[in-house]
Amino acid sequence: MNKIISIGILFFVLGSTSVFAQAKNDDVLIAKDTLKSNNIDPLTPAKAAFYSAILPGLGQAYNKKYWKIPIVYGAIGTSLYFYLDSNKKYHQYRDAYKRRLEGYSDDDYTYLDDSRLIAGQKFYQRNRDLSALFVVAFYALNIIDANVDAALLQFNVDENLSVRPVVYPNDVTLRTNVGLTFNYNF
Structure with a gap:
């Protein structure tokens, strides 16, 4: 025992x-x-969108994507330039047409008849409206880009998950095959 x-x-x-x-x-x-877990802040995309709404390009700076800022200002600035230019020419054609209706013939467009002045007004009014639409669209695209970019920065993308092109020989025909492989390493 x-x-x-x-x-x-x-x-x-x-x-x-x-x-x-x-x-x-x-x-x-x-x-x-x-794995080291990254702290995920759910408000980061909202902050980036808010910053871009306050000042275009500020959300891209918040995301540290500085190379996008000149693109944002180039797109909005070009659209704004064409808006202002078309608006100025629209008013010139409209004022010339109004003066011609009042009986004056001392405008800058004496070589144009009334129908050409009306056609010029319509042309520049249409371009002005399209340019205003582009300004608003690029402004909204700036905000959306900052939001999406901030959301995508929080994803873990590493070498364990990848899609790569692969060239490999075929065992039967001995020809090379081209394809994509989806790799996930544990």
């Missing part, structure tokens, strides 16, 4: 040390396998 108790105590001591050793090894494995 004494031997049985001694053997039981021996197994208990050996078993408990192996359990503690196993727990110690599990902690090491967990620490080694665990």
Whole structure:
């Protein structure tokens, strides 16, 4: 009976040390396998969109995509330039037509008849309205770009998940095959 108790105590001591050793090894494995988690801020896209709404390009600066700022200002600035230019020419044609209706013939467009003045007004009015639409569209696109870019910055994209082109030989025909492979490494 004494031997049985001694053997039981021996197994208990050996078993408990192996359990503690196993727990110690599990902690090491967990620490080694665990990826560093990035802190995800759900308000980051909203902040970027708000900054871009306040000042175009500020959301891109917030996302640290500085190369997009000249594109934003180029698109909005070009559209705004064409809006202002078309608006000025529209008013020139309209004022010339109004003066001609009042009986004056001393305008800058004496070489144009009334129908050409009306056609010029319609042309520049249409261009002015389209340019205003482009200004608003590029402004909205600026806000959407900042929002989407800030949301995409929070995704973890690493080498474990990739789609790559692959060139490999066919075993039967010995010709090279081209394709895409989807790789996911654990």
